[in-house]
Amino acid sequence: MKQPKALVLFSGGLDSRLVIKILQEQNIELEAVFIKLPFGEGCCNNTACIFNYSQVQGIKLHIIDATKEPLFSEYLEMIKKPKHGYGVSLNPCKDCKVFILKKAKELGEKINADFLATGEVLAQRPNSQYKSHLMLIERKADLVGKILRPLSAKLLPETIAEKNHLVEREKLLSIQGRQRKKQLELAKKYKIKYPAPAGGCLLCEKEYCRKLKDILATDGLKYEDILLLGVGRHFRSKETNNKIIIGKNENENKELELINQNIKYNILVPKKVPGPTVIFKDEKDKELAEELLNAYSSKDKSLVKKFQVMRI
Ligand code: SF4
Structure with a gap:
């Protein structure tokens, strides 16, 4: 009989690492x-960590990158x-789970996998892992009966x-809930680092x-715009309705410069006196960007007050 083949949805966390071990045993x-x-x-x-684990287990790892187009826009629309x-x-x-599973399904078909396997645990997360959610997601991804969840399989259809008989149900598990006790025991048994x-x-x-x-309705968003959301103080100009971002400390200044290497918005980096890095997309906002830079570089803290109404 041909050896069965599965495509494991691998997040890098303990649960999906266990799934690899459990299925390898079969x-x-x-x-x-x-x-x-x-x-x-x-x-x-951490992609490097994920790659290492799959290499050690002798498994080919595919990466589907939804931070790049066209998947990025598809994900934002969702x-x-x-x-x-x-x-x-x-x-x-x-x-989001339907999105993930549909992408995995396409790949699974390409590599002739007999089924998909995930590290999902019944009732581990409130918004997508109750039994009714799992079944709904399967239906919407057009994968009814084709997703094996080895950690909770005995509690599921x-x-x-x-x-x-590609997989022995008896050897699968019946874990449910948020407690990690059983997974930690298994990590010890299989000597898994995670x-x-x-x-x-x-x-x-x-x-x-x-x-x-605030930015979701903007056309042509890039992944870098998403990265910028996690850095700095964000202001919106009352006149142009554009955004201006200003670093809060040295680390953020460096991060802004790094992100901007890819998106190439306008950038102000103070050279002579210490001060924040400022990023703005539209040349029309240069004057405001300079005012912000001066205010946030000054020792006079009262100067920043008038900009608070523009803060996002
Ligand atoms: S928490 Fe929800 S939205 Fe976020 S990655 Fe997980 S399934 Fe997707």
Whole structure:
């Protein structure tokens, strides 16, 4: 019989690392896919670390980069009008999962995978991992019965791979909930090293999403515009309605300069006296940008007050 083949959706976190081990024990040929999302995944976002693990396990790793076009625009459109609504902030988790699974499905078909496997754990996350959510997401991604979730499989309907005996259901697990006890035991058993969870998904952060909402309607957004949201003080000109961003400290000044190497907006970098780096897109805002730079370089803190009404 031909060796079964699966495509593992690999975030780099412990759960998807365990999935690789569990399926390898069942002699399933594996390839993995890491889907890089513009706002983070709530897990490991370190591609080098992800690459290392897949290499050590002898698995081919594919990277689908949704921070680049055309996927970036597709992802932004999904955030603007999610069919299944938002979670605590601007996080359209169900639609986001459908997006991820559809991309994985296309790849799975290309590499002739018999099924997809994910590290999802039943009821681990409130907005997308209850049983009804998992089933809805499967339907919307046109993958009913084709996603194996080895960590919770025994609590979920039998998948096609299990029915066809490509995978032994008995050897799969029945983990549910947010507790990580069982996963930590398994990490010890398999001697898996794993990264501490990274910053999480920015779409769940209210303060960040306030700034994101402000630019979401702008045409032609680039990934760098998203990166800029996490850096500096943001102002909007009352006259031109354009944005001006100003670094809060030396690290942010450097970060702004770095991001700007790719987008090439207008930039002011004070050379003679210490002061903030300022980025602005439109030449029309040069005067205001210079005023901001002078105010934020001055020791007289009262100078910045008049700009507070423009603050986003
Ligand atoms: S938290 Fe939700 S929106 Fe963010 S990456 Fe996860 S599923 Fe997507």
